[in-house]
Amino acid sequence: MKKSILVLFCCLSCILLSAQVKVGLRLGVATTSLNEENLKELNQLDVALKDAKYGVNGGLVLQINLGNFMIQPEVLFNSSQVDYNVSDVGNGIVDSLFKEKFQNLDIPVLLGYRLGGFLRLHAGPVGHVLIKNTSELTNIQGYKEKFQSFTWGWQAGFGLDIGKLMIDLRYEGNFNNYGDHFEFFGDEYQFDQSPARFLVSVGYLF
DSSP states (O other), X not given: OHHHHHHHHHHHHXXXXXXXXXXXXXXXXXXXXXXXXXXSSXXXXXXXXXXXXXXXXXXXXXXXXXXXXXXXXXXEEEEEEEEEEEEEGGGTEEEEEEEEEEEEEEEEEEEEEEETTTEEEEEEEEEEEEEEEEEGGGXXXXXXXXXXXXXXXXXXXXXXXXXXXXXXXEEEEESSOTTTTEEETTEEEOOSSOOEEEEEEEEEEO
16 A cells, blocks of 8 residues: 555656646636525515625636646635525515625636647636635524535636736536525525636736
């Protein structure tokens, strides 16, 4: 077993030594794609998705080039906001706007292929680590939050490398339904759709 681990480590070391490794910074914006939808079976309480705002993201990029192939892990800080329309007949709340904000650490690991030197196609998994959230929904009687500290998704898209400049357009999907952190009066709820995002970013490789 120890010999197998040593052989694997040596192989990985040889690959990294023969590869062209670059480090860079990335900054971008993202828009979350969510359709308007109401939570079901909440009795006198009505909670509906209204709007998902633009978010910002930025952080570190490691690009490992192996000929036309590449591996690109990233660590990015991401912020986002979603608005809800809430009506609570029992407490006299009628069509009030409630905001929910999130801050995550996103960790995509992309596998890519270069076409013609400038164009890059890439796809891979992305992990989301929850850093902080603030929600006005906590003002509603009977509401509790049950966030998962880590969730999985995926990203796919293309990029352009112009010298040391990187321009990327990606689509991101998630494996969890949106709102799976909702709990009202001891019962768990979630929307029927998974959150998706379009991400546009600009980066610079040193």
